[in-house]
Amino acid sequence: MSGFYTVAGLLLGVVGANILKRFLPMVPEVFILIVTGIGLSFVPILKGTSLEPEFFMLVFIAPLMFIDGQKQSFNTIRSKFRGILLMSVVLAVVTVGAVGVTANGIEGQWTLPLALALAAIVTPTDALAVESLTRDRDMPAGVEDALSLESLFNDATGLVLLDLALSVLTKGTFSLANGIGHFLFVAIGGILIGGLGGLGLVMLRYKLNRMGNNPEIITIPISLLTPFLIYLLAEHFGTSGILAVVATGIEHNWEANRLRLTSTNVQLATKVIWTVITDVLNDGVFLFLGLSLPSIWQDIRQLGWGSTLNLVGLSVFIYGVMFVVRYVWSVTNRDIHRVFWPQQSKSQNRFNARIFAISGVHGSMTLALAFSLPKTLGGQPFPYRNEIIILTTLVILISMLVSAVILPVILPKKVDAYTADEVDHVRNKMVDFAILQMRATIDDHMIRELLTDQLQSQKNSEVTSNRHNLSNNFYLLFDETKSLIDAFIHSATVTANYSSQSINRYDRLVNRLLVEQHRFKFKHRLKHLEKEVIWHTKNGVFTQRQRRSFRDHRLRTDTDYAAKVQNWQATRQDLLRLNQAVIKEADQYLDEVLRARLVQQHSDNNYIYMVQKTIDRFFEGIQHEYQPEMQPIDADYYVRAFQYEYDFIQRGIDQGFITKAVASKLYTEINQAQLLRIQIN
Secondary structure (H helix, E strand, C coil), rough: HHHHHHHHHHHHHHHHHHHHHHHHCCCCCHHHHHHHHHHCCCCCCCCCCCHHHHHHHHHHHHHHHHHHHHHHCHHHHHHHHHHHHHHHHHHHHHHHHHHHHHHEEEECCHHHHHHHHHHHHHCCCCHHHHHCCCCEEEEEEEHHHHHHHHHHHHHHHHHHHHHHHHHHHHCCCCHHHHHHHHHHHHHHHHHHHHHHHHHHHHHHHHHHHCCCCCCCEEEEEEEEHHHHHHHHHHHHHHHHHHHHHHHHHHHHHHHHHCCCCCCCCHHHHHHHHHHHHHHHHHHHHHHHHHHHHHHHHHHHHHHHHHHHHHHHHHHHHEEEEHHHHHHHHHHCHHHHHHCCCCCCCHHHHHHHHHHHHHCCCCCHHHHHHHHCCCCEEECCEECCHHHHHHHHHHHHHHHHHHHHHHHHCCCCCCCCCCHHHHHHHHHHHHHHHHHHHHCCCCCCCCHHHHHHHHHHHCCCCCCCCHHHHHHHHHHHHHHHHHHHHHHCCCCHHHHHHHCCHHHHHHHHHHHHHHHHHCCCCHHHHHHHHHHHHHHHHHHHCCCCCHHHHHHHHHHHHHHHHHHHHHHHHHHHHHHHHHHHHHHHHHHHHHHHHHHHHHHHCCCCHHHHHHHHHHHHHHHHHHCCCCCCCCCCCCHHHHHHHHHHHHHHHHHHHCCCCCCHHHHHHHHHHHHHHHHHHHCCC
C-alpha cells in the first residue's frame, strides 16, 4: 500500500501546486512544485520517502523521454545529427573531464574515478526546468532547439559515463578501448532495441488501426505500455533504456505521419491521454525532488556545517566550470552555429552562447543518478556517497537559482499573439452570431432555448462585464421587456383574437409571477413558504397522490371550487395560445436587441441571455412546466451552428477584425466542441 499512498500523495501534490501557482504567477512553477514536495514530505504517510532511482527512471523518465522523442522527426534528427552529437556526447565528455579534474584537484582525498563519477552525475541537463523558468520569456528559437535536443540525449551519456567511472572504481583499472567499446555497445544497442522494438509496435498499432471497429480499445493501452516495455527490454540486455525509448518515440512520430487523417478518434484520444500523463509526470518530477530534500538536509546536519560550507564552495566552483565549458564550447564551435543559429552576427552568437550556458539547468535526472550510487563498493561503504548527493543537490539548486534570476533579466518578455480578453471578445460575438442565426430557423421554443443554452456554454463564464454595469443593464432590459409584454397583451391584435377573461388572467399572472416575484424580498418569500407548510400540515397533504385525492374530494364537496376549476379549464387553452404569442413577441424583441449589439461590435451581451432565462421561467410557470423534460436536440442543429461560427471567423479574417492567431485558437475550440457533440450523439 505504500506505493499507492506515494502515487496518491504525488497526485494531490500536483493538484495543489497547480492551484497554488494561479495565486503566485510571478514565482516559477518549478519552485512551487519543489516547495510543495517539501511540504508533502511532512505528511506521515509520505515521511521518509526518497527518490528510488530504478522506480524514478522507469515510471517518470522513460515515458517523458518517449513523449519528447515523439516531438522529433527522422528528418530533424538527420539534419541536426552533427550538432546533437557535439552537444550530447562530445560536450558531455568534455564537461565530465573538466569537472572531474577540478573536483579531484580541490578535494585531494577523492580519487580521479570518484571525481569523474560526480562529474558524470552533474552533467545531464533538464530542458523542462528551463522551460518552466522561462515560460513568459522569448527564448531564441535556435537555443531552445539546441537545449531540447541536448537534454534528449545527454541523459544517456551521463548514465554511461557514470557506469564507466563506477567500473574503474570497482576494478581499479581503465582501458580506453574497452571504455569506448562499452559506450558504443550501450548507446547503439539501446538505439537498435528501441528502433526495432518500436518499429514492431508501430506496425502492430498501424495494422490494428486500419482494421476492425473500436481499435482504440487495443491500440491506446499498447501506446501507454510502450515506453515501459522498451525501457525494461533495453535494460535487460545491458543497453541504454533512455536511448531506446527516445528511438521508439521518434518511430511513433513516423506513425502519426503515416496515419494522417485516418483513425482520427484513436489519434485524438491518444494525444489527450498522453498530454495529461505528461503534464502530471513533469510536475511529479519536481515534486519528487522536493520530497527528497528533507532527507538530504538530515545528511547535511550529520556532516556538520564546516564540511557543508566546503561542499557549498565546491558546488559553486563546479557550476562555474560547467558554465565556462558550455559557453566556450557554444561560442567557438562553428558547427553548432551552423546547425542551430546560422547566419548570426558575432554579438548574437555571443548572446546565444550566454543563454545556452546559463540554461544548463540540472534537475531530477541528476539527483536520480546520485541516488543510484551503490551504498557499498567491494564490500566497503561507498566513499563519500553522502557528500556526492549533497554536492549534486547544491549544483541543481544553484543552476536553477542562477537561471531563475538571470534569464528573465536578459531575455525579452514574450509577446503573445493575442490576449485572453481579445479571444473572449471575439468568441462571445461569434457565439452570439451563431445563436441569432439558429434562433431564426427554429420554431420550437423549447428546442430553441436548449440549443441557446448549449451554445452559450462555449463562452468563458468567468469573464464578464463590470458586475455593476451588468446588473444595471439587466434591470433596464428586464423592465423594457416587461413593458413590451404589457403593451402586447393589451394591443388590438391580441384583444381581437383572445377573450378578455384570458387577457385579464394573463395580465394578473404577469404581475404576480414576473413582477412581484422578481421584487419580493427574502422575508416575503419566507413568509409565503411558512403559509404553505402550515396548510399542507393542517390538511395532511404531502405526496402527489394525497394532493390528487384532496383535489378530487374538494371538487365533489365544494361547488364554488368546482366551478372555478371548470372555468379555468375552459380558458386554459386560450391562455396557452396567448402565452405562445407572447413568447414569440418577447423572443423577437430580445433577438433584435442582441442583433443591434452585434452590429455595434459589443461582446458583453450576457445580460440579454440572463433576461431571456428570467422571462423563460415565467413562461414555464404559465405552462406549469417548472422542470420541463429535456428534449433531444437534432445533431443537424449543432452542425449548422458550428458552421455559422466558422463563417463568422472567416468573415472576420477577410474584413480584418479577427487576427489569424485568434482565428486559429477559435477554430481549434470549434473543432473540439464539434467532436464532443459527435461523440455524445
